[in-house]
Amino acid sequence: MQAVYSIFLLAFAAISIATAEPEVQDSVGLDPKEVPMLHAVPYLTAENTTFGALVEGAGVDHWGDLYAVHYKGSKAAVGRAFKTPALFFRDRVDDASWFNAIRFSTDRDGVHEAYIGDVTNHRVVRVRDPGGKGAFFHFETFCHDPDMLQPNDLAIAYSTRRLFLSGMRFANNSVIGDGDLWTCNEQGTATRLGTFHRTNGVEVSPDEKTLYISEAVDQNGKAVSNVIHAFDLDAQRGTIRNKRTLVDFGQLDGSADHDIDGMRTDVNGNLYVTRWGAGRIAKISPTGQLLAYIELATISEATNLEFAGTGGRELFVVGACVSDPTKGCIDRWAGPVQGHVFASLQQTYGKE
Numbered sequence: 001m002q003a004v005y006s007i008f009l010l011a012f013a014a015i016s017i018a019t020a021e022p023e024v025q026d027s028v029g030l031d032p033k034e035v036p037m038l039h040a041v042p043y044l045t046a047e048n049t050t051f052g053a054l055v056e057g058a059g060v061d062h063w064g065d066l067y068a069v070h071y072k073g074s075k076a077a078v079g080r081a082f083k084t085p086a087l088f089f090r091d092r093v094d095d096a097s098w099f100n101a102i103r104f105s106t107d108r109d110g111v112h113e114a115y116i117g118d119v120t121n122h123r124v125v126r127v128r129d130p131g132g133k134g135a136f137f138h139f140e141t142f143c144h145d146p147d148m149l150q151p152n153d154l155a156i157a158y159s160t161r162r163l164f165l166s167g168m169r170f171a172n173n174s175v176i177g178d179g180d181l182w183t184c185n186e187q188g189t190a191t192r193l194g195t196f197h198r199t200n201g202v203e204v205s206p207d208e209k210t211l212y213i214s215e216a217v218d219q220n221g222k223a224v225s226n227v228i229h230a231f232d233l234d235a236q237r238g239t240i241r242n243k244r245t246l247v248d249f250g251q252l253d254g255s256a257d258h259d260i261d262g263m264r265t266d267v268n269g270n271l272y273v274t275r276w277g278a279g280r281i282a283k284i285s286p287t288g289q290l291l292a293y294i295e296l297a298t299i300s301e302a303t304n305l306e307f308a309g310t311g312g313r314e315l316f317v318v319g320a321c322v323s324d325p326t327k328g329c330i331d332r333w334a335g336p337v338q339g340h341v342f343a344s345l346q347q348t349y350g351k352e
């Protein structure tokens with residue numbers, strides 16, 4: 001009786017595990033033809049764009065306006081792209097500055113600020129709007145280290161105002177050290193968190209407990225691997241641990257040779273990943289499932305993206321125009337959920 005009872009219990013336990021487990025489709029080996037294809041539409045085209053070919057570093061402010069670098073073809077200039085295109089910030093001190101990334105934030109007193117990555121000077125500059133009128137003019141080097149490879153892109157953990165910076169250099173045969181990941185705390189102290197093969201996209205999850213970074217491996221001048229790593233993040237201390245591979249695009253859809261560039265999360269934690277050269281964005285679930293592709297209208301070499309616009313739900317994607325590669329185009333796709341950064345910027349942080 002006792003034995004029968006235990007067997008019954010075991011069987012019951014097995015059944016409840018089987019039914020409690022949601023049916024999850026294994027994304028590895030998924031037929032890319034079966035992945036839903038969504039379609040972006042043109043926003044700034046080769047005919048009416050105000051951005052150059054190196055358009056990059058898409059960022060959103062708390063009004064839902066979108067910004068990008070290479071405004072009017074200047075590496076030292078950031079422009080607003082949406083709603084109305086205009087110059088946002090130009091480095092008038094060092095014309096050799098090469099801005100590649102921008103993210104908006106709010107300081108403890110509620111003052112709006114923007115952090116801009118400068119490849120040439122291995123630093124992040126900060127501009128502030130103390131008057132609250134959208135006039136960002138207080139300009140300073142916020143964090144800096146000559147050992148930074150770039151920075152290329154940057155992300156912010158809004159709970160602690162900590163920055164995360166990725167950097168890279170191209171080599172025909174990449175080695176560990178051709179990519180790096182740094183953090184800058186609220187005081188602007190820079191610390192290197194790790195070295196990799198070529199790193200590019202960097203993002204934090206909406207709960208700021210996970211940090212994502214992309215890594216590409218190059219052999220004989222060609223990318224042979226493109227993956228996204230996830231780490232457990234301690235946004236307070238600025239430490240990462242428990243590295244695991246969330247997505248390997250070679251296994252996922254056979255696109256190891258297409259570089260990952262910018263990545264952004266939505267409020268549900270889904271990742272939107274630029275597939276440079278493939279003319280599309282991959283939407284990836286927090287568990288690494290391929291959920292959809294967003295096909296681009298005017299861009300093949302997408303460099304970056306961000307949710308902005310109405311309700312912070314419109315995904316804007318930037319990159320060189322296919323029809324005129326000397327210019328920077330922007331496509332948009334109206335999604336159902338808000339971007340993580342836009343949602344974070346709606347809250348009042350400060351005044352603590």
Ligand SMILES: *[C@@H]1O[C@H](CO)[C@@H](O)[C@H](O)[C@H]1NC(C)=O
Pocket residue numbers: 042043044045048
């Ligand atoms: C640029 O042109 C495209 C295509 O004609 C149009 O949809 C878009 O609204 C224009 N953008 C601006 C800012 O005028």
Ligand SMILES: *[C@@H]1O[C@H](CO)[C@@H](O)[C@H](O)[C@H]1NC(C)=O
Pocket residue numbers: 172220221
């Ligand atoms: C890198 O590869 C390119 C093309 O494959 C080649 O032209 C170039 O010489 C290589 N550079 C080095 C340093 O080997």
